Amino acid sequence: MVASIGNLALWLSLIFSILQIYVSKKGKLKVISVIVNGLLISSLGSFIILMYLHIVSDFSILNVFENSHTTKPLLYKISGVWGNHEGSMLLWILVLTIFNYFIFKLYNKNNSLLISKTLKVQSLITTGFIVFTIFTSNPFKKMIVEQENGLGFNPILQDPALAIHPPLLYIGYVGLSAAFSFSVATLNLNNKENIAWYTYMKPFVLVAWAFLTIGIAIGALWAYYELGWGGWWFWDPVENASFMPWLLATALLHSLIIVEKRKSLQAWVLLLALLAFLLSVIGTFLVRSGILTSVHTFALDPSRGIYILIFTAILGGYSLLLFGKKSKNYFDKNYFNFFSKEGSILINNILMTIVCATVFLGTVYPLIIEAFTNNKISVGEPYFNATVVPIMLPAILVMGVGPLLAWNRNKKSEILKKILPSVLLTGIMSLIIVSIYKSFSLIGTLGVILAFWIISNNIVILIKKRKNFSTGMLVSHLGVGFLILGITASSVWQEEKITKLKTNSSTEINRYSIFFKDINEVVGSNYVALKGNFVVYDKEKKIVTELTPENRYYPVTNIYTTEASIHSNIFRDLYIVLGTGNKSEGWVLKIYHNPLVIWIWIGAIVIFIGGTISIFKNLEKLKKI
Template identity: 40%
Template sequence: MQAEFGQFLLVLAFFMSLALAVFPMVGSFTRHSFLLNSAKPLTYLIFASLFGSFLCLEYAFLIDDFSVTYVAQHSNSLLPVYYKITGVWGGHEGSFLLWVLILSGWMLAVAIKTQQFPLVRYARVLAVLGLISSGFVSFLLFTSNPFTRTLPFFPVDGADLNPLLQDFGMIFHPPMLYMGYVGFAVAFSFAIAALIEGKWDADWARLTRPWAIGAWSFLTGGIALGSWWAYYELGWGGWWFWDPSENASFMPWLAGTALIHSLAVTDKRDSFKRWTLALSLTTFSLSLLGTFIIRSGVLTSVHAFSNDPARGVFILAYIAVVIGVSLILFLFRSGKITRSVKFTVLSKDMFLLVNNILLLCAAFFVFFGTFYPLFAEAFGRKMSVGAPYFNAVFPWPMFILFAMLGVGPLLNWKQHDFSKLKSTLIKMGIVALICAIAATWMLGEFYLWVLGGLLLSLWIASSSFFFVMQSGKKSASVFEKIAAMSRASWGMVIAHIGVGVCLCGIVISSLHSVEKDLRIRTGQVVSVAGYQFELLKSEKVNGQNYIASRVSFNVSRDEEVIGILAPEKRFYLAGKQVMTEASIDAGIFRDIYISLGEPLDSSESVWGVRIYVKPFIRWIWMGAVFMALGGVIAALDRRFAKHKAKMAANVPSTDSPTVTSEPHPLAGNHSVSGKQSVTSN
């Protein structure tokens, strides 16, 4: 019965989402008290329904209910319990149920945390989120129902969870990635509500910023976890492959990075309003496009969930409606924005404007490389676009961006005196160049790209240091300057340092890694990049749902033992699939990585192996952690909380609005009759 109850809750969530999309929006124009106040309880009901539905599916996995088709396809009685729990999002239907559950969680957070908003704006934001939710839940019900049963004849045992997903990293990667994907729906809803209301001032940007930064932080963490998982689980020794599914999350990340910077300008300077509105719409649209890539089957990917054209058509139609309506609204309403703030070429405003342009150029290059094969095939020409294209075009806008990243934080708003900046830039340049040359020399073989990458990394780090030193009063000590910085400033500094650390890891690991394919027998010693590898033994081991050949290697350098690495070749019993499990000796400055090929004799005493030595590769993910952490710190800036407290003090409670013949006190710029006056900024 758990499947039927889960289905009932899913249907309930669909109708509650429709009600949330319609009633509060109608109430925002009619000023009907009951309709306006329906937004909050409907949001609670949607979350409760979807959470209950998700628990029903979890229970079906835990009790091995193989009469549920989705459970039979993605679980097995031998599967460890923790993988049964995470197996819920191991396939298309369950992962999308998690998607809509996370969306309802964001909606619940908005309903709780934005109660200080004017009631009309509050209702409209939740109504837009309700409309988004209704589209996603209808997609689940009509094309991707996870509760469909196979009756009366159902399998005795399940087909098993994809072995690639039977991994610790996949427990956290999808939920965190979805938190980022779906989180941008909040910024989108704020933008749509602002366009409907005709009010898009600094106050709107300040309220949107923490939500956008939070979504960006989650997406950063999700992408980093996915990169880390691909590195050690796929056995290829790489961390990024320009796979369509990787690009699906990378495009909204690039647009989201532009969005959080544009929101800062609108918040601080009451400028870039069109940019900010457009980026809010674009970022969420790219998130929807990523959903289409992963779940339609139009592009082949190792990470893709679905290959059902019906699902692709549904998602494409939904994307067309969302993008079309939001674009029309933007074109008709953004023309009301008349106020502009002047600034000079040498100013923080200008650098952030160029920052937005470069990030969107980079996103376009990724978009073009991802979808061009699809467009070409539509005209009868089959082709593929791989890593060479992306590696050739993508770095250029990013290198320019990194160079500007070292200058932008040091500039003033509106205009800056170059004579005051010149000495700082010279000092930064000298320090960065000397350190980059020294680091390049210490790495051994000279690569110009490594020198350039290190120079940019150190340039960004130097900029962060000088930014801290320029904070607070000139006479203040270092500790006083640090204490004077806001959380938003600290978040920026940490995130920018993360960019430098990540760039450092990318250029060094890409050009200084050593890779060798070898034939090695028991007792033989081979040397790779100064390390010695001795094959000690090969043995059979039994896991809970697999059997494996485990090959042990003794790793040493200069007769000093580093450790034992034991990669495996696993055979999964239920799905009859063979998987490679790499073994890694991880370190801050290098990874030693061994991946098994095939046994080359019947006794398994001779193996084909692939050995990597990857310097500084951990810095890639360490940099991503800094970026995500910086975002979290910035989102928790006290100024945002103080602004909400100020709104709460100035705005009456939204629980019992009074509708009178006069303009409603919580209705912002709206009159009771529904006629709205547009405030042009």
Template identity: 35%
Template sequence: MIPEIGYFSLTLAMVLSVLLCIFPLWGAHTGNLRLMRAAPSLAIGQFVFVLISFAALIYASLTDDFTVAYVAYHSSSSLPWYYKITSTWGGHEGAILLWLVMQAGWTAVVAMRSGSLPWILRARVLGVLGFLGVGFMLYTLLMSSPFELLLPYYPVEGRDLNPLLQDPGMIIHPPLLYMGYVGLSVSFSFAIAALLTGKLDNTWAKWSRPWTMTAWGFLTLGITVGSWWAYAELGWGGWWFWDPVENASLMPWLVATALLHSLSVTEKRGVFKSWTVLLAISAFSLSLLGTFIVRSGIIVSVHAFATDPDRGLFILAFLAIVVGGGLTLYAFRVSQVKSEGRYKLVSREVALWLNNIFLVVATFIVLLGTLLPMIHKEMGLGSISIGEPFFNKMFAILLVPFAILMGIGPLLRWKQNKWAFLQNKLLIAAVASIVVTAGWLFLSYEDVAPLTLLATTLAMWIMFTTASDLYDKTLVHGSFIKGLKRLTLSYWAMVLGHVGIAFVIAGVTLTSAYSVERDVSMQPLDVVQLNEYDYRFEGVKSIRGPNYSGHAGVVSVLKNGSLVTKLYAEKRQYDIGMQFMTEAAIDAGFTRDLYLALGEQLSNGGWSLRIYHKPYVRWMWLGGILISLAGFMILGDKRYRTSRKSDEQLQPKGVV
């Protein structure tokens, strides 16, 4: 009965989504206010029924209802309850349903929080979101339903959740990532609505910016958690592999980052209007492209869900409609868009535009490196590999001008600057960056490569120039404390985001340059040394979990004879499927991680272990958290807390 309720609720949500697609758009076209007013109720109703459907799937999993094919394939009775909930998005069909929950949720929130918008624009935004909902609900109901039944013959036990997914990262990573992916549909909808309305002014950018910031914040946090999850779970000590599915999340993030900066310029200066709209269309288009890559079956990856080509063709067709329709409308309207502001070469506008270019070029590099091997193979030309060396080299080249501009940008004024006004500040920041970095690295490490020195100096450059701008902004008001109180949340978001980028650059650089690993064979009480730490193998003990058994290698870590920590690295065998999984042991610190993975037992009774010393690896994820917080911080800015107006105040002339 519960699965039937879930399917029926999803069908009702589909009906409401169709109405949401038609009524407000037709009402906006004909000037019928009654049809436009129906949009918020339809959006909220759609969300309620999608939520009921999702709750039905969670209930089926929690109650071990193996008559439901999805539950039988992705859960088991011995699975802990929190992983039973997680299993509802651990497979293809459930993940698509989670996407629908996010899509309907974003639509409902926009409906409830957009009361200050003119009804024509509000109706068109919700209508476009309704159209997107129709596409994904059709896909779910026709090709990816999680409510298919195995009656009359069904298993008495499920196949269990993939052991790779039985991790806390699985609980939080997909929802965060999907919140970001789907949130970009709001930016897309605002762009399409503005094109339909023909009003691409500063006000449109102001309305769109907080929604884009929120989606970008979730996407940043999702990517950060995903990197940490791969590092902690896979046992190889890596945090990014340039996997096609990892790239699928990075591409919309890069374009969304460019979009945020472009929205800022459009809102404040009235320029880059057409470019901003194109970025909004591109960001969500890349989210859909990522969905196609993950769910088409054209790649083999631990992240990939589907292997059904028909599903891939459906998503590809939907992608073509959304992207093609958006770009066609853009082509018809772009000639009507005119920038209002004027600016000189040395200005904040130019700095932000150049950084936009670098972000877009980086996106094209990732897109090329991701799609070219797939296209090459599908055309029957054989397999080619574009891997880590290619991406690392290209991004290293782009990093230098990008980081330099990121440091200069906040110090620049709108419209134009005199170079003499900047040169002393930039010279002081450059000297401070070089001196601090050189002192830090040469005192800490015997060998400092030129590229390591350069990249770390760029991170310090961003820190010092941001601090210089903060100092200037506070002194304008006479006193440092008084100046701090007058700074807007938007400004603090910029500071936090730039500091976060500096932490990411420094963390990536230092952990890549100075990480050390060692594969060893150890008997109980053997000791090996790695850097300043001694690792003493205490032996192996048996472990038993809720749905697995295995061994844990116990290693005492000592420094100068004193115990630092004990590491318990596990090798698990899951009861259902008899799959083996390695659970790394990590002693985390602000400046280093001690990382241990247990291998196989050897013929002489010893065990193989892999030991890593990872300096500053936590700085990457600290930076990611700071960047995501910057996205959420801007929501408190008073400029985006507009009052709700009555329907009469908002009613356009001639509307019935």
């Protein structure tokens, strides 16, 4: 019964969405308003009903049966709604309609043409996703025979970070759909209206970018403590699928500033907006069609793959053809000096796009090779590290200088004067860090110098409170500095020790001695586990912390997981994973000493805060036009 209402709500949102396609252009404001609100309410309704079905464990519903179990904690019953393919599509639709609502909220007399066209494109996208969900992935499908209990939910996904990871990421992806819609609408206007389309597009891009950043970071954090490999990024195709739109969103965000200030690069920005969303959809395709093997792969179903592919072809074919035909209206001849803010942003753009293309090539290259030669190859971490890192280095360097350059007019001697305090600060901090780790690897030293360069630059300006700088930008850039520091230190100076240890004996890593006290069986809410107790001492024999890694067994899904135990402070993480073993021979242990890892997560949060500050500032700007 309840499920039928959910299904009805889903169909209702399809009707509203189709209506919006027809009405948005010529309809009266009141009619459009009813439809936009109706769409939002109906999609919210179907989502809440699915959530309700998961909470009450209604196993007459296939989706609940396949992904839930009565013993599952409430939080994961809720997050289980979007932890599976069908439910996550419902969340996609909900976020799409929320953005649709906010686009409508911008509607006024002066921009009616742009907004109505944007709404039309947005409703086309929404319709595509609702049709896909209803016909290939309906979460309200009923079971033929009602079951007593569900199959359970993959235990490694039962985690607070992973509970919020998908919604954050979807806000990011779908935020880019708004940029896409604005871009198509703008191209359709032929540049005759003289309307500030970029000012409307920017807050959406900011939201998308900020949420993508934090969403990716939380995914990485989860991989770090849950997968027990000591690392946090594996160049998995699905990680790449989120990284690529992020890179383009970064480029898009920065070039929107140029458009705003100089009316330059307009065609380029319109193209970036199209590509960023298309890459998000292609990413979805790669994950859900089963075309690639990945740790993230959802249930495989070729018919879904074909549908998403056709949908992507329509979206991409239409928008890129439109771009080919109309973009000449947006070519401009407002040139600018290379040694200026615009110049540095342009370099940032080029480099981000190259990184994106490089990652894309690495991700799809095995597929292209397979299609043409029938050979299977795999492209992995060595490729990505060897190609992405060197391209990112100059981008980071430019990032440190760019914001200091005044718009378009700069003498080179002036630039030098401005950066002197940061140069000094960078030198001192880098010397300290490099001398602590006594390691002089080129990439490591370079990375640390660049990180402190950015950190000191932004702190100097923030303290001086120069008026012509955006606080949001400074804070975000500061966050990027922290991020680079954490990434560099944890990847270059990581220490790993794999050893076999009996109870009542100890081993050493870095300057710590780790004592294996005992190992016990423990019983959790829906698992049983072996739990090791380790005491960590420092050089002075003082207790630093106790670590308790676990090996868990979840009987419902018949899955074993390892729970790493981590002790973090601002200098380093100590990370222990319990392996196999027994009383007489001892247990296999993997121990990591990861310097400065915490700065990755701090960096991501700081970037997000900076992004949020900018979002509010840009919304203020919108009110003025």
